[in-house]
Amino acid sequence: MSKKNFRPDVDAAPWKGGYSPYDIVKEATIALVIVALLTVILATLFGSPDEPAITIKTWSNAAPVDFAVTALSELNGTSGVAQYGAPYNTASKGQALGPLTLAKWVGPRIPVNTVTDFVIDPLKALPDQPLLTQGLKKWKNASHATRQSWVTNYTKASNKMTFTNGAIVVNATNAGPVPLFIDDLTQMAQSGALDQALVTQAGFYTTDYTLPLLFLADGSYLANQAARQHLTGDQWGMMNETGNYPGQAWLWLYTFWYQVAPFNSSGNGDVLVWGLMMALSAGLLLTPFIPGLRSIPRKTRVYRLIWREHYQSVEES
Amino acid sequence: MSYSEIERQWTTRLRRRFVRLLPPEKLLPDNQPTYVSSWIYVFGVTTLSALMVVIASGCVLAIRGPQWWHTSSVGHFVNSLHLWSVEIFFFAMVVHLWGKYFMAAWRGGRSMTWMTGVVTFLVSIATAFTGYVSQTNFDSQWIATQAKDGINATGAGAYFNVLNMGQMLMWHIVLLPLVAVLLTALHVLLVRVKGVVPPFEEHAKVNA
Amino acid sequence: MSTFVNYAAIFPLTTLGHYIHWHFIQISVANLTVIVLMVIAFIAALVLPFPGRSRRKENR
Numbered sequence: 292m293s294k295k296n297f298r299p300d301v302d303a304a305p306w307k308g309g310y311s312p313y314d315i316v317k318e319a320t321i322a323l324v325i326v327a328l329l330t331v332i333l334a335t336l337f338g339s340p341d342e343p344a345i346t347i348k349t350w351s352n353a354a355p356v357d358f359a360v361t362a363l364s365e366l367n368g369t370s371g372v373a374q375y376g377a378p379y380n381t382a383s384k385g386q387a388l389g390p391l392t393l394a395k396w397v398g399p400r401i402p403v404n405t406v407t408d409f410v411i412d413p414l415k416a417l418p419d420q421p422l423l424t425q426g427l428k429k430w431k432n433a434s435h436a437t438r439q440s441w442v443t444n445y446t447k448a449s450n451k452m453t454f455t456n457g458a459i460v461v462n463a464t465n466a467g468p469v470p471l472f473i474d475d476l477t478q479m480a481q482s483g484a485l486d487q488a489l490v491t492q493a494g495f496y497t498t499d500y501t502l503p504l505l506f507l508a509d510g511s512y513l514a515n516q517a518a519r520q521h522l523t524g525d526q527w528g529m530m531n532e533t534g535n536y537p538g539q540a541w542l543w544l545y546t547f548w549y550q551v552a553p554f555n556s557s558g559n560g561d562v563l564v565w566g567l568m569m570a571l572s573a574g575l576l577l578t579p580f581i582p583g584l585r586s587i588p589r590k591t592r593v594y595r596l597i598w599r600e601h602y603q604s605v606e607e608s
Numbered sequence: 609m610s611y612s613e614i615e616r617q618w619t620t621r622l623r624r625r626f627v628r629l630l631p632p633e634k635l636l637p638d639n640q641p642t643y644v645s646s647w648i649y650v651f652g653v654t655t656l657s658a659l660m661v662v663i664a665s666g667c668v669l670a671i672r673g674p675q676w677w678h679t680s681s682v683g684h685f686v687n688s689l690h691l692w693s694v695e696i697f698f699f700a701m702v703v704h705l706w707g708k709y710f711m712a713a714w715r716g717g718r719s720m721t722w723m724t725g726v727v728t729f730l731v732s733i734a735t736a737f738t739g740y741v742s743q744t745n746f747d748s749q750w751i752a753t754q755a756k757d758g759i760n761a762t763g764a765g766a767y768f769n770v771l772n773m774g775q776m777l778m779w780h781i782v783l784l785p786l787v788a789v790l791l792t793a794l795h796v797l798l799v800r801v802k803g804v805v806p807p808f809e810e811h812a813k814v815n816a
Numbered sequence: 817m818s819t820f821v822n823y824a825a826i827f828p829l830t831t832l833g834h835y836i837h838w839h840f841i842q843i844s845v846a847n848l849t850v851i852v853l854m855v856i857a858f859i860a861a862l863v864l865p866f867p868g869r870s871r872r873k874e875n876r
Contacts, residue, residue, distance in 0.1 A: 322657040
């Protein structure tokens, strides 16, 4: 390699200097022992967090009106999931990265029908409920327009909803079986049976918690608990852990973009941040090939500290 | 079997290639260049050691299953080992990254070493993420329901369902650790093959 | 429930976290501690002398 096409930020001449004895296995062993000891010390001193999972039972007992309002939003199609779009339904075209509507192109591959999956099917699982069975039959035999009308009438009256003497009370007229559905679903939730029904819809064995998690996330209770623990998006929550534990500090740049314009107010915020982080990751990956970026180490001369012994010996000789 | 037949075998050719690339004294050297004289060099092996503790503690958690740590003091302690070794892992890896950047460690044909390192970093973040959503507690509920929006927006959410704990757990304990370990091994072998990057030349030079 | 080891962390960090607010930045004391320690470790690694100097001098 001649002097003139040697690129100092890309090339490095093979080392022709001296070598010193070095015990690589011993170094690795010492490092392993130190790291293992440090881990044991930290675990003994501080432990690890374990805030118990919130069940639909917990939620509906702590905040029955919030639960009932959420159940209603699943029925009237105004919930987050009902309006989500792909991968749950086709209600919205979803987020766009310029001309790319990636989620929409892939389509609803995890289909969720908020009316049947969150309300009607779980209610059908309740035994010995003659009034409810009658109500479900009435719902089944009603036209789409009739059902809409019942739900709309109930929704109009629902801003005065109360939970009184263990029941959801809404003064609605011409709401068909909807008041019964919402009240019965709330009681089912408070007993714990709804947690079970949402999970076992897929069969006896399941490890898929899509339905109960989506339902929980549509309500306010989960988010309120998260805000208490400083975990929400506008609290830089992605980096944080419950309690006083360190979290995922390495996500600082990912969550940073959510705090600033245009990402913090854009309907496409998620896909924009993802696209930007992919680009920055590509930049990090391809640093060896990016002029300017790859010159910073040589120009900032931090290396003079790292290799100062080498440079001193070169200068001495 | 004739000599030429042995020479043509895949086994023979693969072995000779590997030994040529990485003879034993290069794979496990007993010396290093005299310019390796800084504490910054310990962060690579520290990251590796932390990875071993992460995997070991993870294996212990696997023995009794994903619910064990919620109801057992020993289980909770092992979970704590797993959490803190992960914190040490990322701590050391990022300081290692800072050091390697300021050394411009990609120089002299070492760009693959740099790139395998960056990909390992990104895979580690994904591995940690799948771990966080496998905790089966409030934190995993919140992280999963939040993360779904970002992942769904890319279209990947249709196949990578963060609300499916079984799927996430299997990515966390099987698929991603396999990739992370393979990438780490490749990264370390590349360092052995290419050697530790030499210092910047400070004076004019002519090279052969 | 196992009672083989009655383990409880000495300083469990389970109380609600302490956060520092600075303009639009919000960071937990825990995360800030980790980041500060990383910077200290990096700087220390750069400036602290590394043992074996005389041996390396012999081998140059």
